[in-house]
Amino acid sequence: MxxxxxxxxxxxxxxxxxxxxxxxxxxxxxxxxxxxxxxxxxxxxxxxxxxxxxxxxxxxxIPAQLEGRRVASVDGPRSGPEARIGATLHKREGPRAWRAFIRNAKRLHEGDDVDFGAGVTALASERQADGSFLLAFAGDEPVELLLERAGRMPLPPYIAGRRPADARDxxxxxxxxxxxxxxxxxxxxxxxxxxxxxxxxxxxxxxxxxxxxxxxxxxxxxxxxxxxxxxxxxxxxxxxxxxxxxxxxxxxxxxxxxxxxxxxxxxxxxxxxxxxxxxxxxxxxxxxxxxxxxxxxxxxxxxxxxxxxxxxxxxxxxxxxxxxxxxxxxxxxxxxxxxxxxxxxxxxxxxxxx
CATH class of the missing domain: 3.40.1780.10 (QueA-like)
Incomplete structure (x- = not known):
């Protein structure tokens, strides 16, 4: 149809x-x-x-909305200004890995690390045609605890575009x-x-x-x-x-x-x-x-x-x-x-x- x-x-x-x-x-x-x-x-x-x-x-x-910055890559820091990166996790692929839609995806490359603050970092890999990446979170803590520290509730875009998520959400x-x-x-x-x-x-x-x-x-x-x-x-x-x-x-x-x-x-x-x-x-x-x-x-x-x-x-x-x-x-x-x-x-x- x-x-x-x-x-x-x-x-x-x-x-x-x-x-x-x-x-x-x-x-x-x-x-x-x-x-x-x-x-x-x-x-x-x-x-x-x-x-x-x-x-x-x-x-x-889960608080699956993350805001961070690209900090490094496998072949050394990227040239140019620091890139701000937004990530929305959307499907778990392993104990510490999530597929994520990326905002400002053109500035992120396979092998880059992303610092989401609050001691939460992830390695980006396996870029897909839709601009999504696989994010592997560093450390030993359960990813759920990392997201509680650094993440925000992932409000739908038709709400998030009109007001920010807050404690009520x-x-x-x-x-x-x-x-x-x-x-x-x-x-x-x-x-x-x-x-x-x-x-x-x-x-x-x-x-x-x-x-x-x-x-x-x-x-x-x-x-x-x-x-x-x-x-x-x-x-x-x-x-x-x-x-x-x-x-x-x-x-x-x-x-x-x-x-x-x-x-x-x-x-x-x-x-x-x-x-x-x-x-x-x-x-x-x-x-x-x-x-x-x-x-x-x-x-x-x-x-x-x-x-x-x-x-x-x-x-x-x-x-x-x-x-x-x-x-x-x-x-x-x-x-x-x-x-x-x-x-x-x-x-x-x-x-x-x-």
Missing amino acids: KVDAFDFELPPDRIALRPAIPRDSARLLTVTPEGLADHVVTDLPRMLRPGDILVFNDTRV RSDYQTMFAREEGAVAAPTAALHFTPALMATLAAANIGHETLTLHVGAGTFLPVKAEDTADHVMHAEWGRIDAATADRLNAARTAGGRIVPVGTTSLRLLESAADEDSTIRPFEGDTAIFITPGYRFRAVDGLLTNFHLPRSTLFMLVSALMGLETMQAAYTHAIEAGYRFYSYGDACLLLPATG
Whole structure:
């Protein structure tokens, strides 16, 4: 399909720069075959049915945004003025090595060292065509501790371009389920959940499960191709254990619906599902790219935020509900003043079943 089909105009004032307080007071647009309806997130328990299962991503965002300076190279210091280097880690490649997108990449070369301050240095190698490098961190301390000292929370570019990250983002950009460190972007649909909401869901016999998918910065990369068939999807690491897969399969057999919270959970569930819709244990990289025409096997709905125009995530929700339906839903959301993107409001997508 032509990427232009997934375009729409979004007024800049619809981009949320802070989350709703409390988190579960965000607005919720439901999209079903019967039409659109405006709610708030605390209404979710009555939007679902007893026996339904919400699936959360328990990845934890690390302070993956680094600012430093190039200090040396394998053949001696580079000539010319000192280069300032920005790095956004996006995929772990080993105990001390991360693939990173680099700002000012033209000034960095394979073999250069980068000093990020606070005693944190890394050696740059394996430059890729997209300008990314492999950064190998020096020393013996766990890289997570180094990032706590020198790193900042990696806010999405549409927020970071309008305000700097601050102390609030350390908690605001982390879900209540965050446990497994390794993400450089939050599974933001789950930001709307609170312990009180989870208690209300449990009282309504709506269950939940967790999986892990470490969201990479590639999730924000624009689709530069003119046709979706030419887009190369970024890979991310994920895991679903056997016990979780068994419980999800049993819930679905009993008539419950599997509703992932966020596109990351959905993508991993679909990566783990067989042709017969059985969810299998999974551990490894997934680069699944879901566009209209895809046959969903593992999920019966989706709770998600509002996504960027021309993005792989808007393509995904259009595959689930239909492009015309999602264009109409987004038009309504814009006109009704919904807040968009990572810190914005939510929508519950429930396609026709059977």
